[in-house]
Amino acid sequence: MNPSNMQITQLKDKIAAHVRHPFLAKFIADPVIDEDKLVILASIMDHTNLSPLKKEKYIITTMLVQIALDTHDHVTLSDETDEPETIRTRQLTVLAGDYYSGLYYYVLAQLDDIPMIKTLAGAIKEINELKMELYYKDVESFQEFLSSLRKIESLLIQRVATYVQKTSINDMAGDWLLAKRLLDEKNSYQEGRFSPIMDLLSKRQGILESSGQLGLYIENMLHNQISHLEANVSQMPIHFNWLKQYIHSAIYHKFYKTRIAEEG
Secondary structure, three states, rough: OOOOOHHHHHHHHHHHHHHHHHHHOOOOOOOOOOOOHHHHHHHHHHHHOOHHHHHHHHHHHHHHHHHHHHHHOOOOOOOOOOOOHHHHHHHHHHHHHHHHHHHHHHHHHHOOOHHHHHHHHHHHHHHHHHHHHHHHOOOHHHHHHHHHHHHHHHHHHHOOOOOOOOOOOOHEEEEEHHHHHHHHHHHHHOOOHHHHHHHHHHHHHOOOOHHHHHHHHHHHHHHHHHHHHHHHOOOOOHHHHHHHHHHHHHHHHHHHHHHHHHHH
């Protein structure tokens, strides 16, 4: 049996209930729950022999970690000219990320599940180290840069999949989550919104031949990534049919449909 759209909605509601905090809600936006990562996690857990309670707790706690990591990514750099409101928002964003991260300890502690706590804590450490390398270490090529970004986007889910001994979709997850991140960055760049990856690429010497071709580089890499992803998805086991259909639909609506609209 595969997870249904209704089950995904119910999981999102439960995650939202965990992260909802009346004080934080007054000053910062509610965190975004990444539905694509949630779907992949639900599909992984659905094919384990874990109890329904553990499946749900593992999905929720992993998404809490993801939300914490995403929240900390939104912390802005400090400046001497910052207004008090900006400083307060920055401080509360850090606090929110720490709060969301602490929630996963609390939920798993109730299950007395120390091994899973260690798995998620180890993933957090690895991801933060990868982010430091991506932002501060010189990389020799655009491909190396993308490889690091792919690890950052998929490592949490892959570590959890390894823990529950269900790694058959790890490669697909890496391909899909990298493609999704590239698409999000491209859209932000085109719409004039801040794009952290685009901003970083434009400042790094030696990664691209010309910063003026940044949009074209991303577009070409995104096209290649989607093609590779589609081939990978088609080779997934039949019991992942629901996930395969979800990804094919997501690819069409987020990539091909948008591309047709742009060209039209």
